[in-house]
Amino acid sequence: MGKQLPRSRSIIHWLIAISVVFLFVSSWWMLSLPLPSENFTYRQLPFQLHKNIGITVLVFVFCMLAFKIFDKEPPVQSNKTRLQKLASLDHLLTYLLLVVSCISGYLSSSYSGWETTLWWLVDLPSWSEENDDLNVLFSNIHLWTCWALLAVVALHVSAALYHAFKNDGIVDKMFRL
C-alpha cells in the first residue's frame, strides 16, 4: 500500500497535470491562427498564456523535485520488479521531459525576439539578440520533447488507471486534496 503524500505534493501534481493537458490542447489550435504582424494579433494572448503556464509548470516541477529530495521517503527497494523499474523510469523521464520542454520553449521564444512577461507582471530577460537558427533549434527540441512527454504521460495515466482498477492502493497517495 502506498503511503499518503503531503497534501502540497498532491495538489502540485494535479496542477501540473491540468496545466500540461491545457498546454497540449492550446498548442494544437493556436498554431493555426494567422501569423503575427502589426494587423494580425490573434496569437498574442494564447502565446503569452502558453509561455506563462509553461514557466509556472517549470516552477511546480522544481517544487516537486525539492519535496522529493527533502521529504523523508522510505528507502528504495533494491529488488524491484520489472514493472516497478518501468514506473521509476517513466517518472524520471516525465520530470526530465517537463524540464527540457519548458526551458527549450522559453529559449525558443527568447531567440525569436518575442518578449515574455510572466503573468503580465514581470519582464523576463531575453538571453540574446534575435537568432533564427537558435530559435529553430530550440523550437525543434521543444516540439520533440513535447511529443515524447505526451507518450510518457499516456504511459503514466495508463499505469495509474491499471493500479486504480486493481485497487492495490498504489495511486491512493495522489488522490487526496
Add this chain to the structure above:
Amino acid sequence: MSEVRDKKIDIKWIGVVAVLFGILLLANHGNELLKQLVITPLSAAELGIPADCRADELEEENISLLECRLMVANVQITLASSPDWFRPVMLLLASLGSLFAVLSVYVGISLFSHSKTKPLLVKICFGALLSTDLLMFIAASNTGPLLRAHYLSSILLWLFVHATLFSAVIVGLNREPKGID
C-alpha cells in the same frame, strides 16, 4: 422474469474516470474560452486585411504560402458563420464548463479517497456538466454548417461521456448503503 443482478458499482472507479475526464474537459473548455476571447468580430481577418506572409516566417513555421493565407480564411470562417449571439453564449458556457470541470476533478478525487462528499454535490456536479454539454450542443446546432461541422461531433462525445458518468453516479450512490462518507 427480470432479475436485477446485484453487481456493485465501485464508486472509486467513477472517481478515477471523473478526474481523468475532468482534466481533459478543463483543457477543452479553457481553450474554447481562449478561442472566443481571441477571435473577435471586426478584427483584421473580418475587415479583409490580406494575410502578412513573410518568407522567413513561412520557413520558420514550416508552412506554405497557401497555408498562411488559409489561416486567415480559417478565422474568417469562424467569424462569418457565428451568429451575433454565439460568441457571448459560448463565452458563458465555456466559463461555466471550466468551473464544473474543476469541480468534477475535486469530486472525483473525493469519491476515490472516500472523503466526506455530499451525494447531492456529486449529482449536481455531473448534472451540471451534462446540462452544459446539452446547451452547447443546442447552441452549436443553431449556427451555420461550417461551425456545426467544427463543434457538434466533439460536443456529442462529451455529452455521452457525461451522460454515462451521471447515470453511474446515480446508480452507484443509490447502492452505497451508508452514502459515501
